[in-house]
């Protein structure tokens with residue numbers, strides 16, 4: 688819980704909900720939808736409940752359980768949303784939790800599973816399935832929906848990484864054969880997949896070089912059609928590997944996190 692609270696605190700820093708006691712388990716009654724508990728879509732447990740139910744939640748994370756890890760992550764997500772331990776940000780921390788658990792349980796080697804997009808695309812069904820667990824005990828339908836989400840998003844991630852690989856391979860050829868490209872420009876190009884937005888000071892630092900040399904490398908990649916300046920300013924310019932970012936964002940227009 689200490690880790691979850693600390694993560695929640697960081698997650699809400701500077702974004703919606705930042706004034707609603709980030710990192711602190713609520714000590715008051717909350718509700719979802721409506722203007723008061725009486726007309727709400729869902730009323731989470733009373734304010735004295737979280738400490739006890741969260742310790743049960745935590746015990747389940749650490750307990751031995753023969754269920755597959757993805758199923759356990761799905762159960763933990765619905766439980767967290769049902770407990771609604773924070774005044775805001777329960778959705779965001781609950782979605783992050785799934786990805787972090789799958790990494791912790793070694794189903795993922797990196798926290799790469801962007802479930803938010805699936806829940807956003809199917810928001811009505813997502814809410815309906817959560818409520819059906821609470822009202823009808825329909826865990827199976829929830830898990831069906833959740834596992835479908837994991838499979839869909841995983842397939843999309845594989846397609847994205849394949850496309851990005853193809854894109855970078857094609858651009859690498861273009862860069863290598865472009866006039867004016869020197870070793871430093873190639874080195875900069877190889878850094879772009881993990882750092883698709885760069886500035887001149889960053890290049891100086893990352894490639895341990897001088898300002899003029901960094902500037903030439905950026906110019907060479909601009910000329911090769913890989914980097915594009917994004918601010919339109921004369922100073923503090925920012926360069927983006929636009930084609931890469933575009934592919935990374937494809938289909939995510941609904942997402943805001």
Ligand SMILES: Nc1ncnc2c1ncn2[C@@H]1O[C@H](COP(=O)(O)OP(=O)(O)OP(=O)(O)O)[C@@H](O)[C@H]1O
Nearest residue numbers: 719720728729768774775776777778779814817818
């Ligand atoms: N009508 C509903 N029925 C059931 N669960 C709901 C409903 N509305 C919201 N939820 C759950 O509550 C979460 C929203 O809680 P909260 O506002 O604390 O978090 P958030 O991070 O701001 O959410 P989000 O980013 O999803 O809008 C949703 O993501 C969902 O899990």
Ligand SMILES: [Mg+2]
Nearest residue numbers: 704775776777
């Ligand atoms: Mg909210």
